[in-house]
Amino acid sequence: MSLNQEHRPVQTGDVYLIGNLAMPCLYKIGHTQRGVEARIAELSRSTSVPTPFYLILALRTYQPRIVEMQVHSRLSAYRANRAREFFEFPDDRDAAIAFLTQVVDSGVYEPVTRRPQVAIDPEPEEILSDEERARRTREMREEGRRQISLMRASLDAGDA
Structure with a gap:
């Protein structure tokens, strides 16, 4: 039995990395227990967001909130605003590498599946x-x- 399973109720969910073509170089790192697509749809419905978010990477894990907090802490130097979950990276590839590295190195990540969800590149905006x-x-x-x-x-x- 894992450390997370011994001391806490098991909660599976996803930690995710999403982008938005209207916000180049800014990426949201978050977690959800409802499903990544539902969370992206929810975030994209806001009238303050000019274009929908798109999925770059999502990893299914136990205790997704704790993994998210660890990743936020470990990437604090890249945070665009301390009160928000947005981080600055040059492009999708660099954001994905930083995200994956910090998730795996967080010490609390336990994969539910071995294969992460990887999204298809969005159509570039004109x-x-x-x-x-x-x-x-x-x-x-x-x-x-x-x-x-x-x-x-x-x-x-x-x-x-």
């Missing part, structure tokens, strides 16, 4: 110049105004 972004914004606003005008005309004509 990089736009400031001019192109401004042009697209103008077009979207113009289209919105056009739709509003059509709706008003329809209401005025009694079609709706």
Whole structure:
């Protein structure tokens, strides 16, 4: 029987590393007992996040909260904000290496399965110049105004 199983109730869950194309070089390290996909969906629903999060790596373990705390502590030099679970790394590969190294070296990680979940690389987001972004914004606003005008005309004509 493992140390974690002897002294604590067994809680399996996942520690995960996720990214977001709107936040390059920032990665969230967290844990969940509900399932990684459900957690990513929950985080991605927030109106303060412009694009959905994507999974880089998840490891199933016993005592995921304790593993997460150890990893956060061991990666504190990379933490973007002490009050948040975001860490700064140059890219997905470096983030995954740092995450895996710290999980395994944490001293509390016990794999539930031998194979970690690894996600497929997300589609790269199109990089736009400031001019192109401004042009697209103008077009979207113009289209919105056009739709509003059509709706008003329809209401005025009694079609709706």
